[in-house]
Amino acid sequence: MTYKVGISRQITQRTAFVFLGLATAITVIPVLFIIIYTAIKGGGAISWDFITQFPSQAGKAGGIFPAIVGTLYLMLGTLVFALPVGVLAGIYLTEYARDNWLTRLINLAIVNLSGVPSIVFGLFGLSMFALTFHFGLSLLTASLTLACQALAMVITTSREAILAVPREYREGSLAIGTTKWQTIRHIVLPQAFPGIITGAVLAISRAAGETAPILVVGAAFLMPKLPQSPFDQFMALPYHLYTVAAHVPNMPKETIWGVALMLLIVVLSFDILAAVIRIKTRQKR
Amino acid sequence: MDITLLKQNGKTEFPSTCTTKLKTEKVNLYYGTFQALRNVTLEIPACNITAIIGPSGCGKSSLLRLFNRMNDLIPGSRVEGNVELDGIPIYGPKVDVVELMKRVGMVFQKPNPFPMSVFENVAYGPRRHGINNRAELEEIVEKSLRQAASWDEVKEKLEQSGLALSGGQQQRLCIARVLAVEPEVILMDEPCSALDPVATLKIEDLMRNLAQEYTIIIVTHNMQQAARVSDMAAFMMMEEDRAGTLVEYGPTSKLFTNPKDKRTEDYITGRFG
Numbered sequence: 001m002t003y004k005v006g007i008s009r010q011i012t013q014r015t016a017f018v019f020l021g022l023a024t025a026i027t028v029i030p031v032l033f034i035i036i037y038t039a040i041k042g043g044g045a046i047s048w049d050f051i052t053q054f055p056s057q058a059g060k061a062g063g064i065f066p067a068i069v070g071t072l073y074l075m076l077g078t079l080v081f082a083l084p085v086g087v088l089a090g091i092y093l094t095e096y097a098r099d100n101w102l103t104r105l106i107n108l109a110i111v112n113l114s115g116v117p118s119i120v121f122g123l124f125g126l127s128m129f130a131l132t133f134h135f136g137l138s139l140l141t142a143s144l145t146l147a148c149q150a151l152a153m154v155i156t157t158s159r160e161a162i163l164a165v166p167r168e169y170r171e172g173s174l175a176i177g178t179t180k181w182q183t184i185r186h187i188v189l190p191q192a193f194p195g196i197i198t199g200a201v202l203a204i205s206r207a208a209g210e211t212a213p214i215l216v217v218g219a220a221f222l223m224p225k226l227p228q229s230p231f232d233q234f235m236a237l238p239y240h241l242y243t244v245a246a247h248v249p250n251m252p253k254e255t256i257w258g259v260a261l262m263l264l265i266v267v268l269s270f271d272i273l274a275a276v277i278r279i280k281t282r283q284k285r
Numbered sequence: 286m287d288i289t290l291l292k293q294n295g296k297t298e299f300p301s302t303c304t305t306k307l308k309t310e311k312v313n314l315y316y317g318t319f320q321a322l323r324n325v326t327l328e329i330p331a332c333n334i335t336a337i338i339g340p341s342g343c344g345k346s347s348l349l350r351l352f353n354r355m356n357d358l359i360p361g362s363r364v365e366g367n368v369e370l371d372g373i374p375i376y377g378p379k380v381d382v383v384e385l386m387k388r389v390g391m392v393f394q395k396p397n398p399f400p401m402s403v404f405e406n407v408a409y410g411p412r413r414h415g416i417n418n419r420a421e422l423e424e425i426v427e428k429s430l431r432q433a434a435s436w437d438e439v440k441e442k443l444e445q446s447g448l449a450l451s452g453g454q455q456q457r458l459c460i461a462r463v464l465a466v467e468p469e470v471i472l473m474d475e476p477c478s479a480l481d482p483v484a485t486l487k488i489e490d491l492m493r494n495l496a497q498e499y500t501i502i503i504v505t506h507n508m509q510q511a512a513r514v515s516d517m518a519a520f521m522m523m524e525e526d527r528a529g530t531l532v533e534y535g536p537t538s539k540l541f542t543n544p545k546d547k548r549t550e551d552y553i554t555g556r557f558g
Contacts, residue, residue, distance in 0.1 A: 098360075099360065166397075168393060168395060168397035169397060169399060169400075171355065171358070171391075171393065171397070172393065172397040172398075172399065172459065172462075173399070173409070174355070174358070174386060175353065175355065175386055175390060175391035175392075175393075175463070176386065176387065176390055176391075176409070176410040176413075176462060176463055176465075176466045176468075177383050177384060177385075177386040177387025177388070177390075177410065177413075177414070177466055177468075178383065178386075178409075178410065178413040178414075179383050179413075182413045186409070186413070187399060191400065
């Protein structure tokens with residue numbers, strides 16, 4: 001006896017694969033295009049001097065060293081504020097909060113927090129941290145502002161990483177008479193750690209690219225020296241890019257693309273760092 | 286272990302040498318609006334193995350998890366009636382659930398060693414209970430692994446991941462982990478269902494040894510296993526609304542050779558379930 005294999009079924013299958021593959025390609029192509037195009041246009045501007053020198057002639061000459069350092073400071077500041085608060089909130093929401101209207105409202109607020117336009121965060125930071133708390137236009141104010149924005153992502157990824165820890169581990173720990181906090185501290189958090197760190201690194205790499213919020217809370221176009229304290233103003237790559245591209249006349253195109261490429265390199269290297277952390281910790285298990 | 290139980294006026298009585306360790310009285314357990322257990326009354330003797338058998342979904346695990354309040358983890362769970370450990374109501378006010386779980390340890394269906402070394406798996410409980418002295422921990426780890434019939438197999442592998450062991454070794458590691466905090470009762474929720482027959486027999490031997498010092502309650506799907514290892518057996522079924530009830534409870538030898546209830550007989554002879 002022979003089976004009639006439906007030809008149409010195979011065609012359907014093949015068509016589906018083609019469309020799925022196409023959709024995937026469409027998502028990948030713009031990313032690759034942006035990276036390659038930026039690299040071609042700006043690659044020539046990148047040099048040791050470009051990375052290590054202070055700018056001169058309104059950014060037309062010299063390097064972008066203080067902008068790179070400023071962006072790294074900002075990322076560090078954002079991480080310092082967003083990581084502990086985000087992780088603790090994530091623990092509370094997954095492990096302790098009861099499922100009631102208040103918790104649901106908080107969850108809704110967190111989801112919507114990531115939808116708030118970044119300029120609004122900037123204005124909030126200006127009025128709250130710069131003026132009310134008298135932190136002024138400074139690295140501290142900008143870090144706190146970006147941390148507020150990153151918080152949503154840190155909480156969400158922490159929560160997911162905590163929820164992904166198998167129930168068997170928690171029960172196994174509780175079943176020998178350990179407290180809930182001991183179980184969280186010694187079983188859940190070590191397991192969730194890679195996920196939490198990955199989320200946090202992605203959140204700060206996103207924050208590193210933000211232009212609008214830092215525009216109003218302390219980014220400066222040109223600074224004669226690096227920030228000496230958290231209360232100083234600072235230079236940052238995205239703001240520098242915005243200014244040299246939009247406000248400096250006769251700016252060499254290659255320098256503009258060079259700044260853009262540097263920003264991409266900083267952001268992408270942190271994304272890669274997040275991936276490496278995830279892979280490393282997965283192998284260790 | 287020879288146990289003669291007398292049935293008097295519907296109340297199970299143990300010989301005077303055998304005290305009651307755990308007791309439930311008219312217990313109803315609810316998950317939200319769903320009733321998981323109805324009117325369960327039984328007394329579990331100390332230093333014995335009690336098996337809970339019955340078809341899937343009849344509330345065996347729910348009954349087991351009643352004894353260490355593991356059901357509390359499920360949102361919306363509610364207990365009516367009385368559950369006692371050594372005469373103390375464990376659902377009463379002022380009960381320290383953490384201390385209860387230390388006294389009533391639990392081994393799960395799927396071996397669940399923590400993703401850490403064999404040594405740290407066993408030392409985990411004692412560490413959390415405040416023992417930090419290395420020598421003391423080493424002593425506890427060795428003693429617990431010996432009790433769990435694992436020492437000779439894993440003594441060279443103490444620093445290896447617990448997850449690298451075979452399934453049977455993992456389960457005995459989990460038993461050692463429980464033993465390390467010196468419980469009085471060990472609850473076992475189908476501890477052999479993920480293991481091969483050889484590993485299963487090892488665990489059964491281990492249970493028989495442990496029963497000299499510990500009160501063991503085991504939930505099992507495997508009736509041969511219940512017949513082989515247990516002193517007492519409880520047969521459960523679910524009612525039409527899927528609430529679990531206790532059909533028959535008594536010495537294993539009696540329940541398996543001369544069941545009083547027709548439904549027990551049907552089940553153990555394999556007519557359903």
